[in-house]
Amino acid sequence: MLELKNLDSGYDFLQVLWGVSFEVESGEFIALIGPNGAGKSTTLRTIAGLIKPMGGDIIFNGKSIKNTPPHLISRMGISYVSEALNLFTDMSVEENLMLGAYAVKERETQLETLDYIFELFPRLEERKDQLAGTMSGGERKMLAIARGMMSNPKLMLVDEPSLGLQPNLTYDVFEALLKLRKQGVTILLVEQNVNATLDITDRAYILEQGKIVMSGPSQEMKANEHVRNAYLGI
Amino acid sequence: MNSTATYDENQTVWQRIVSFLNRLGFSPLGFGLLILVAVMPNFYPFSQEYIIRWLIMGAFLAAQSVAFDFTAGYINIVNFGFAALLGLGAYTSGILANTTPFLLFAPGLNPWLTIWIGALMAGLVGFILGILTLRLRGIFAAVMAWFVGIALMGLVNNLTELTRGPLGMNPVKFLDTPNNLPYFYIILAMMVLIYVTLKLVVGSNIGLAFKAIGQNPDAARASGINPTKYLVFNFTLSAFFAGLLGGFYAHFFGSLTPSTLMHTSKTVEVLAIAYIGGRGSLWGGITIAFPFVFFIEFLRSNLSSLPGLHLVIYGVLMVLIMIYYPAGFSGFYFWATEKVKTLFKKSK
Amino acid sequence: MATKTSERPKISVDLITRMKDNLPVVLVSIFSIILFILIGIKGGPPQIFNIIVTGGMWALLATGLALVFGVMNIPHFAHGESFMVGAYVAYFVFTPLNQFFLSTGSKLLIYSGPFIAIIAAGLVGSVLGIIIEKLVFAPLRHRTKEGWIMNAFLLTVGLSFILTNGTNLVLGPNFRGIPRYFDVKPVEIMGAFIAVDRIVAAGIAIVTIGILWFFLRRTKTGRAIRAVSQDETGAQLVGIDLDFIQTLTFSLATAMAAISGASLLFMFQAYPTVGVTPLYFSWYVVMLVGLGNIAGAIVGGFIVALLQSGTQLFIGLSWQSVVPTIVMILVLILAPSGIFGSEVKGIQEQ
Numbered sequence: 001m002l003e004l005k006n007l008d009s010g011y012d013f014l015q016v017l018w019g020v021s022f023e024v025e026s027g028e029f030i031a032l033i034g035p036n037g038a039g040k041s042t043t044l045r046t047i048a049g050l051i052k053p054m055g056g057d058i059i060f061n062g063k064s065i066k067n068t069p070p071h072l073i074s075r076m077g078i079s080y081v082s083e084a085l086n087l088f089t090d091m092s093v094e095e096n097l098m099l100g101a102y103a104v105k106e107r108e109t110q111l112e113t114l115d116y117i118f119e120l121f122p123r124l125e126e127r128k129d130q131l132a133g134t135m136s137g138g139e140r141k142m143l144a145i146a147r148g149m150m151s152n153p154k155l156m157l158v159d160e161p162s163l164g165l166q167p168n169l170t171y172d173v174f175e176a177l178l179k180l181r182k183q184g185v186t187i188l189l190v191e192q193n194v195n196a197t198l199d200i201t202d203r204a205y206i207l208e209q210g211k212i213v214m215s216g217p218s219q220e221m222k223a224n225e226h227v228r229n230a231y232l233g234i
Numbered sequence: 235m236n237s238t239a240t241y242d243e244n245q246t247v248w249q250r251i252v253s254f255l256n257r258l259g260f261s262p263l264g265f266g267l268l269i270l271v272a273v274m275p276n277f278y279p280f281s282q283e284y285i286i287r288w289l290i291m292g293a294f295l296a297a298q299s300v301a302f303d304f305t306a307g308y309i310n311i312v313n314f315g316f317a318a319l320l321g322l323g324a325y326t327s328g329i330l331a332n333t334t335p336f337l338l339f340a341p342g343l344n345p346w347l348t349i350w351i352g353a354l355m356a357g358l359v360g361f362i363l364g365i366l367t368l369r370l371r372g373i374f375a376a377v378m379a380w381f382v383g384i385a386l387m388g389l390v391n392n393l394t395e396l397t398r399g400p401l402g403m404n405p406v407k408f409l410d411t412p413n414n415l416p417y418f419y420i421i422l423a424m425m426v427l428i429y430v431t432l433k434l435v436v437g438s439n440i441g442l443a444f445k446a447i448g449q450n451p452d453a454a455r456a457s458g459i460n461p462t463k464y465l466v467f468n469f470t471l472s473a474f475f476a477g478l479l480g481g482f483y484a485h486f487f488g489s490l491t492p493s494t495l496m497h498t499s500k501t502v503e504v505l506a507i508a509y510i511g512g513r514g515s516l517w518g519g520i521t522i523a524f525p526f527v528f529f530i531e532f533l534r535s536n537l538s539s540l541p542g543l544h545l546v547i548y549g550v551l552m553v554l555i556m557i558y559y560p561a562g563f564s565g566f567y568f569w570a571t572e573k574v575k576t577l578f579k580k581s582k
Numbered sequence: 583m584a585t586k587t588s589e590r591p592k593i594s595v596d597l598i599t600r601m602k603d604n605l606p607v608v609l610v611s612i613f614s615i616i617l618f619i620l621i622g623i624k625g626g627p628p629q630i631f632n633i634i635v636t637g638g639m640w641a642l643l644a645t646g647l648a649l650v651f652g653v654m655n656i657p658h659f660a661h662g663e664s665f666m667v668g669a670y671v672a673y674f675v676f677t678p679l680n681q682f683f684l685s686t687g688s689k690l691l692i693y694s695g696p697f698i699a700i701i702a703a704g705l706v707g708s709v710l711g712i713i714i715e716k717l718v719f720a721p722l723r724h725r726t727k728e729g730w731i732m733n734a735f736l737l738t739v740g741l742s743f744i745l746t747n748g749t750n751l752v753l754g755p756n757f758r759g760i761p762r763y764f765d766v767k768p769v770e771i772m773g774a775f776i777a778v779d780r781i782v783a784a785g786i787a788i789v790t791i792g793i794l795w796f797f798l799r800r801t802k803t804g805r806a807i808r809a810v811s812q813d814e815t816g817a818q819l820v821g822i823d824l825d826f827i828q829t830l831t832f833s834l835a836t837a838m839a840a841i842s843g844a845s846l847l848f849m850f851q852a853y854p855t856v857g858v859t860p861l862y863f864s865w866y867v868v869m870l871v872g873l874g875n876i877a878g879a880i881v882g883g884f885i886v887a888l889l890q891s892g893t894q895l896f897i898g899l900s901w902q903s904v905v906p907t908i909v910m911i912l913v914l915i916l917a918p919s920g921i922f923g924s925e926v927k928g929i930q931e932q
Binding site: 310312366369370372373374376377378381382384385388389391392499502505506509540542543545546548549550552553556557558560 | 657718721722725731732733735736737739740741743744746747748750751862865869898900901903904907908910911914915918
């Protein structure tokens with residue numbers, strides 16, 4: 001479904017990614033892990049169209065999207081839940097969600113999806129008229145993920161959802177992702193919490209200093225010595 | 235042996251001259267052009283009265299753009315009330331030099347004196363303006379200056395006993411002569427004075443402080459630079475010179491009205507020159523002002539059926555430069571001279 | 583290149599958005615009420631109605647300005663020229679049309695003339711807005727990273743210069759005006775005779791603002807506009823086309839200003855610099871209430887109109903250009919983010 005070919009990317013004068021290549025098949029749940037500053041967020045942002053690649057290509061369902069602007073990428077079915085969340089803080093939960101479905105044509109579909117989201121996230125339904133900016137960190141993350149789901153995406157890019165969250169909320173977030181996965185949504189997850197991530201994902205790629213250094217099935221990665229030393233603190 | 239020694243000596247003398255000129259803000263080319271412009275009006279066809287008048291207007295606009303760029307190009311604040319400060323200086327000087335009974339009082343002081351009082355007055359208002367904009371940055375500072383300018387113009391309009399308001403007043407002229415040439419030398423001297431003074435300030439530590447504050451006020455403060463005194467100093471000095479130029483205007487043209495002198499659109503004209511010339515260069519505006527005035531006056535006198543065409547061209551040029559070549563003429567000049575230098579090096 | 587989220591003033595359709603403290607609002611409210619009462623006593627219903635008409639005009643203009651600030655992050659200096667364009671369009675549409683309708687003698691046609699002219703002005707305004715946005719702002723947006731606000735501001739300054747002088751060039755400096763839109767007797771309201779033209783103008787302002795309000799609050803596109811002003815990146819991520827929204831916003835703002843200029847043709851007339859005063863006063867409103875605050879702009883329009891009226895009644899007509907300005911200078915000193923505005927951090931930087 002998604003393929004990165006020798007992707008070079010970065011900011012202005014600072015190149016962060018060097019020849020990154022990997023694949024995500026339809027229906028997979030893939031993890032992208034690595035140390036801080038490795039370029040994981042940069043990878044997602046480049047796929048989402050917020051950063052223009054310096055070299056290489058990004059192929060989505062057979063089509064190159066390296067020059068596609070972010071709003072069109074979103075409309076193509078790629079939903080990016082950023083680390084910064086990018087919520088509309090002066091609008092209510094419901095308004096945020098409805099905006100998540102901005103590109104969806106039929107109002108009925110929008111409302112159906114909204115109902116479904118509220119089922120999945122009852123906490124959000126409770127607070128549906130509350131301003132997004134006044135919610136707690138965990139609730140905002142939920143909202144960001146929920147908003148990303150409102151467009152019925154084919155591929156979701158989720159950037160460090162557990163960052164700064166208490167463990168029980170992290171659990172909720174991962175549960176939500178698994179629910180998504182059951183629905184058939186393909187997910188590319190960037191995470192710091194390597195242990196939990198490797199438990200729920202199918203495969204993992206390790207990104208260090210802008211290059212893919214390792215990849216394989218998650219359970220294998222969990223048993224791998226380098227991974228255990230560097231990321232699992234064992 | 236002897237010939238080498240003499241050769242070195244000449245080099246040194248020339249280099250000494252060049253570095254002296256550089257300190258004053260002149261490249262050899264620039265200084266040469268200045269001399270040329272100063273001498274030109276003594277010879278035909280430049281000695282015709284209307285050409286000298288154009289030269290005067292060119293120098294006047296050039297001087298304004300230098301004072302304006304001192305604020306806009308260095309501490310990064312657009313003084314949108316600049317024209318009003320100029321008008322303040324003009325009116326102050328005009329009123330104090332006044333001998334007619336039409337105004338509230340007629341002190342009849344010497345215009346050569348009153349222009350400096352006008353400059354001080356404008357400097358004082360500039361000082362206040364600097365303080366007012368201390369906490370504001372960027373657009374807010376520009377808006378504050380703008381509002382102050384509007385208020386000043388409105389005040390001048392309304393204090394009719396002092397200024398005759400929209401009817402305008404007619405200050406006495408500097409000299410009795412109908413010739414324009416002496417006035418040209420006055421304004422040229424003023425222009426050089428303003429340019430050299432500001433260039434010296436900018437070349438000193440004060441100038442470094444200006445740039446630091448202009449780029450990043452917080453970082454400047456952290457480095458121990460107190461933005462307050464530099465900001466206020468900059469405004470005051472710029473306003474002082476604006477007032478001085480206003481004094482010149484008053485006693486050269488001999489006719490003042492608030493709306494032709496102090497309106498925001500007049501600030502925009504100066505702003506356009508400063509930007510097209512290249513912000514932060516000080517000399518860019520001078521280089522642009524003269525050909526500009528000539529071009530525009532030429533258009534105005536030859537295409538009188540199209541009034542205001544020159545202003546439209548002004549505006550379009552400014553917009554184009556801002557979008558496509560924000561470095562302005564001075565930026566272009568540096569780029570071009572660099573290109574020439576590298577070509578030169580390559581051919582060696 | 584998207585500007586940083588924290589830099590732009592967000593549009594708010596709520597009156598008070600995360601205020602720092604209530605004091606400015608309370609002070610201004612008390613002052614306004616006192617002023618209102620004083621004006622009512624000295625000037626009576628005619629003055630009150632004056633304030634309604636003027637207030638509606640400033641509210642309409644300031645709302646457009648607030649939109650441009652909040653969505654496009656542009657301090658729009660050429661807003662008055664949109665007003666001017668509206669006035670001219672109304673003049674050139676109404677004058678011949680009115681002649682023709684008068685000749686037919688049909689009351690229906692005659693009374694619809696002004697509305698046709700005003701709507702035409704709105705349409706021309708919206709098209710002009712689209713052209714300007716695509717021609718001038720879009721290229722700048724794609725080229726600038728640093729100092730967007732000041733650059734955009736100066737660009738609008740240049741634009742204003744071009745429009746004013748261009749109009750002077752093409753149409754001449756003469757005033758084009760009409761004595762009145764509706765040839766009917768003034769209506770009596772509370773003992774004062776008010777011209778129908780002014781009632782219609784006030785009504786148009788109120789209706790237009792109402793439509794805008796509804797549009798922003800309840801429609802998908804309106805919500806998208808608010809979204810762009812709150813988080814540009816977030817808006818892109820949900821599939822909103824930024825270029826489209828920017829063009830739409832600017833088009834709306836220009837159209838509203840044009841409608842204002844058109845509806846007031848009988849009062850202001852049409853000439854190249856007619857937009858100067860509307861520009862100043864719409865800026866006063868926006869500075870008073872806080873950049874990007876739409877609800878505030880509506881209220882602020884009336885407050886500024888109060889101030890104008892008070893100056894006129896108690897100090898003198900010609901001081902109308904000085905006293906409000908001085909008040910605004912005080913506001914800038916004491917409450918630069920505006921009385922209703924929230925802390926707008928980034929605007930303080932270049």
